[in-house]
Amino acid sequence: MLKKLLKYKKSLIFISIISVCSVAVFAATGTLNNETTTNNNTADTNSTTSNLNTEVSSSCKYKSEIERCRDANKTWTNRSIDPETEFVCIASQNMEQIAYTVILDKEFKEIDKKMLEYLIKLDQDKDKYFANDSKETMYDAVSDLQNMFWETSDEWFFTQYKSLCSSDKNIILKETMDCLWWKTSIINAKDFIDNRYEENSCLDLAKTKLDIYYQVALNVIKLNKEQVLKDERKKYTQQQRIKYDKLIDNMTLNMNYIEKINAKRPTVSKTVHSN
Numbered sequence: 001m002l003k004k005l006l007k008y009k010k011s012l013i014f015i016s017i018i019s020v021c022s023v024a025v026f027a028a029t030g031t032l033n034n035e036t037t038t039n040n041n042t043a044d045t046n047s048t049t050s051n052l053n054t055e056v057s058s059s060c061k062y063k064s065e066i067e068r069c070r071d072a073n074k075t076w077t078n079r080s081i082d083p084e085t086e087f088v089c090i091a092s093q094n095m096e097q098i099a100y101t102v103i104l105d106k107e108f109k110e111i112d113k114k115m116l117e118y119l120i121k122l123d124q125d126k127d128k129y130f131a132n133d134s135k136e137t138m139y140d141a142v143s144d145l146q147n148m149f150w151e152t153s154d155e156w157f158f159t160q161y162k163s164l165c166s167s168d169k170n171i172i173l174k175e176t177m178d179c180l181w182w183k184t185s186i187i188n189a190k191d192f193i194d195n196r197y198e199e200n201s202c203l204d205l206a207k208t209k210l211d212i213y214y215q216v217a218l219n220v221i222k223l224n225k226e227q228v229l230k231d232e233r234k235k236y237t238q239q240q241r242i243k244y245d246k247l248i249d250n251m252t253l254n255m256n257y258i259e260k261i262n263a264k265r266p267t268v269s270k271t272v273h274s275n
Contacts, residue, residue, distance in 0.1 A: 054095040060179035065102050070095060096180055096188050103175045104202060107164050108209075115157060115213050118148065123220050130228040141221050149214035157213070161206035165192055172202060 052070050056063045069089035072078040081089040088105040092098050127134060129141040148156045163169040173192040191201040 052093060052095060054180065056099075056179050057181065061175055062099075062103055062106055063179065065106065066095075066099050066179060069098050069102055073098065094188075096176070096185060099176050099179050100172065100188055100191075103179070104164075104172050107172055107175070108161075108206075111157060111160050111164075112209070114160075119213070119217060119220060122217060123224070126224040126228050126231075129221070130225050132232075138221070138225070142218075145214060145217050145221070149210045149217065158206070158210055161210070162203065165202035165206055166200055 052074055054070075056066050056070075060066065065087050069078060069081065069087075072081060072089055073092060076091075078089040078091050081087065083089070083105070087109075088101050090097065090101050092101075129136050129138055150158065164171045170192060173189060176189075193200065
């Protein structure tokens with residue numbers, strides 16, 4: 001089984017990444033679709049945010065994507081936009097929901113790309129923790145992964161996600177307000193304000209993604225260890241084979257010398273004297 005896993009390791013990584021993307025699409029779509037019901041029951045919010053003819057600010061970073069998704073929803077063709085290669089376009093008649101989802105997906109993809117690059121580098125650098133002359137161990141590997149992916153860490157990916165979903169930067173909220181600043185409502189913004197509400201759906205999504213990436217990274221580390229051990233066994237076998245071949249060559253050479261010496265010896269025969 002391990003051999004098969006080693007053979008398809010990169011495939012497993014990309015399958016896991018696709019799973020993460022699927023979680024993102026599902027969570028974003030599900031959360032925002034649930035809010036559609038709430039908005040439909042709220043007259044003042046519905047009148048200001050659900051109009052698909054709402055214009056997007058010219059200063060909006062993702063103006064073209066939001067307008068493309070809006071136009072696709074007008075013709076009910078939002079599924080024609082590939083969520084993996086392009087961006088997530090939910091089925092919605094609410095411009096604010098469309099904007100939040102597009103911006104969340106585009107911003108998340110930037111961090112996802114960094115995490116994928118980290119996993120690929122981790123996969124390629126097999127000797128970092130397991131080589132005979134390595135100064136780092138498996139314990140260091142686990143500690144490094146925790147610093148990279150755990151939500152309790154102040155380093156790397158969690159901090160980057162937090163800057164999107166909450167904290168002082170709150171990039172997704174600010175980007176959306178920049179795109180639709182005169183058409184925003186607290187109902188949709190609450191998913192990005194963790195200091196006022198118990199739940200922050202954006203941050204919950206980030207935590208889920210980080211957990212999946214962490215598990216993938218752990219599996220890569222385990223497979224790296226197995227591969228290094230396999231390479232070491234192969235290297236040892238090759239070294240022993242070289243020694244054995246050298247011994248056989250020396251023995252063969254000595255035999256040839258002995259045969260040549262034996263061939264040059266004079267023939268010795270016993271003379272039998274008869275009385």
